[in-house]
Amino acid sequence: MTKKALITGLTGQDGSYLAELLLEKGYQVFGLVRRSSTSNLERISHLFDKIKIVSGDLLDQCSLMDVITETQPSEIYNLASQSYVPLSWTQPALTAEYTAIGVSRLLESIRRCRPDAKFYQASSSEVFGQPDESPQSERTAFRPRNPYGVAKAYAHWMTVNYRQQYNLYACCGITYTHESPRRGTEFVFRKITRTAAMIKLGLAKELKLGNLDARRDWCYAKDAVHAMWMMLQQEQPDDFIIASGETHSVRDLVECAFNYVDLNWQDYVVVDPAFYRPDEPVQLVGCIYKIKAELSWKPQYSFKQLVELMVDHDLQELRGKESHVEGALVST
The missing domain is CATH 3.40.50.720 (NAD(P)-binding Rossmann-like Domain)
Structure with a gap:
């Protein structure tokens, strides 16, 4: 059935x-x-x-x-x-x-x-x-x-x-925070990968960010939804952390995205206090021991693979729109 x-x-x-x-x-x-x-x-x-x-x-x-x-x-x-x-x-x-x-x-x-x-x-x-x-x-x-x-x-x-x-x-x-090319550009991960692609294609000239030392536990949305499905295939219901189990800073993310398109991020990134969030004395990072042990789940995409996947998507999408872009360079 x-x-x-x-x-x-x-x-x-x-x-x-x-x-x-x-x-x-x-x-x-x-x-x-x-x-x-x-x-x-x-x-x-x-x-x-x-x-x-x-x-x-x-x-x-x-x-x-x-x-x-x-x-x-x-x-x-x-x-x-x-x-x-x-x-x-x-x-x-x-x-x-x-x-x-x-x-x-x-x-x-x-x-x-x-x-x-x-x-x-x-x-x-x-x-x-x-x-x-x-x-x-x-x-x-x-x-x-x-x-x-x-x-x-x-x-x-x-x-x-x-x-x-x-x-x-x-x-x-x-x-925990999970990303993909379908993520909205108001979220920092997609904002960074998309703006790196825009700068590479000459469609933007700078990227404004807040605290570059802020750290997050990021994983791929496809990995996350697979965990969701696996949770409902067990005999007994239970609750699980779904995460990568590691953190990376916003600086790591920026460096990885810009390096992938052969750009020096320091030439383009502007730190703007308006984007700062409150201090986080204890980092948000998920312990995935339980879901690995009980469901045999773990992320299939590394942080670097996820960044490159999203930059590739944004480059491809923006190249398709280049002929429709008018006006001068813009800041993001």
Whole structure:
């Protein structure tokens, strides 16, 4: 029998990669999309003839129940949220509605309409905020420092509570920063790879960044979604850290990207205090011992491979647009 999967957040980076993975594995894939999202389908345009888009909204419990009843999925992946941290400060209530309360609505819909479905909740390293240890494990205390992290912490613990109270197969994957060519350019990793490509092609002249010594745990989105799928293939539900297990500085990232296009980054990078984030006395880096030991998962792409993959993509995409670019050089 063909497995059915329902993905919320289908139009995002992770949703599009997960849909591709599930289709490769023979699933029938349904994607939950808000009416207002129908104009933002670029990441899944190549999948239109292979997936079924269903209308629903994490703000509307009835729509979630209707979709689950109609599609009867065996696996449900909740990847939808307001996920841009700075925006969570300007829209904290909206972030809470989608990222926190929306998960409560979804869990309750599963309990009522499809209690035997397996559920994956996309948790985030932002739940740790300013942790008291590094690296962080599944046992590290949550200390979120922004509205997005607070909302994700609520969603995480609601998932755990529904698992314990109602015996649902419900898992949380605590994902650290993961990147891909489908990542928005407002995120620093993609901003750097794209601007390096633009400078190489003469389409930009400088790159403005904040603290070059800030460190992050970065991995490839394709590796992350494979871990999500693996989590729902186990006999018993559990929560796992999904990360690379190592950190690199923004300086490392800049140097790697610019070296790849044979440029000296110091000639182009401008440090702008406006881009600085608060000091991070303890680094956010995931301990992936548990997921390696229990699921035999580990990242397939190294940091260097990921940087080069993204620069290659941006070079190719920008070369296709060069003939349409007008005007003088721009700063990014």
